[in-house]
Amino acid sequence: ARDEQGKLEARIKEIETTKANIASRIGEIVKVVKNYRIRFQNLCREEVAIKKVTPYIETCVNKRAHYEGHIKNPNDKIYNLINKKDIQTYQNSFINLEEFLKRYPKYKEVVLKGIKDKTVFQKLKQQYSRIDKEKGTIYKEIIKLENEFDILVLEREKIEQLEQKNIPKEKNKEETYEEQVERALAKKREMAVDKPKKKSRDMEL
Numbered sequence: 001a002r003d004e005q006g007k008l009e010a011r012i013k014e015i016e017t018t019k020a021n022i023a024s025r026i027g028e029i030v031k032v033v034k035n036y037r038i039r040f041q042n043l044c045r046e047e048v049a050i051k052k053v054t055p056y057i058e059t060c061v062n063k064r065a066h067y068e069g070h071i072k073n074p075n076d077k078i079y080n081l082i083n084k085k086d087i088q089t090y091q092n093s094f095i096n097l098e099e100f101l102k103r104y105p106k107y108k109e110v111v112l113k114g115i116k117d118k119t120v121f122q123k124l125k126q127q128y129s130r131i132d133k134e135k136g137t138i139y140k141e142i143i144k145l146e147n148e149f150d151i152l153v154l155e156r157e158k159i160e161q162l163e164q165k166n167i168p169k170e171k172n173k174e175e176t177y178e179e180q181v182e183r184a185l186a187k188k189r190e191m192a193v194d195k196p197k198k199k200s201r202d203m204e205l
Contacts, residue, residue, distance in 0.1 A: 046131060
């Protein structure tokens with residue numbers, strides 16, 4: 001009986017350890033997937049921001065010569081009058097570009113230098129490729145982790161079923177009326193068997 005009890009306790013401990021490990025791993029997966037999704041959303045926003053700022057960059061590239069002419073000759077009224085619209089267009093576009101660069105300062109050198117040497121669109125294309133590649137990697141990782149999550153949930157359910165079979169029912173579990181009656185009768189029978197018989201007076205003599 002002791003051996004059986006020892007085996008049962010060892011089995012219960014094994015089940016509890018397995019459950020704890022599964023719960024720990026599920027917690028890790030939930031946390032990692034959450035971070036991946038945040039990163040994925042941030043990349044999507046970054047991609048959208050680049051698309052929105054691209055027309056302003058194009059304007060800065062096309063109107064840069066007009067604006068630089070204005071900077072070199074700020075008092076040239078004729079030049080400024082003739083190119084007023086182009087100068088204002090550049091300035092307005094550059095304001096929008098600055099907003100983008102404040103939000104994504106890592107692009108500052110790429111964009112400002114790229115506008116001067118006209119390589120900005122090639123460099124932005126490279127950034128698009130980088131973002132797309134990273135998004136693809138994150139998506140694959142999320143799918144992989146979600147599949148593992150589903151498998152762990154099924155394993156946890158199996159462990160819980162096994163636990164129900166191995167762990168004894170609690171003694172203080174609420175009994176049905178039939179169980180109460182049966183327990184009372186069994187106790188009565190047990191007392192009747194164990195109760196010592198009284199000796200008759202004839203036997204005492």
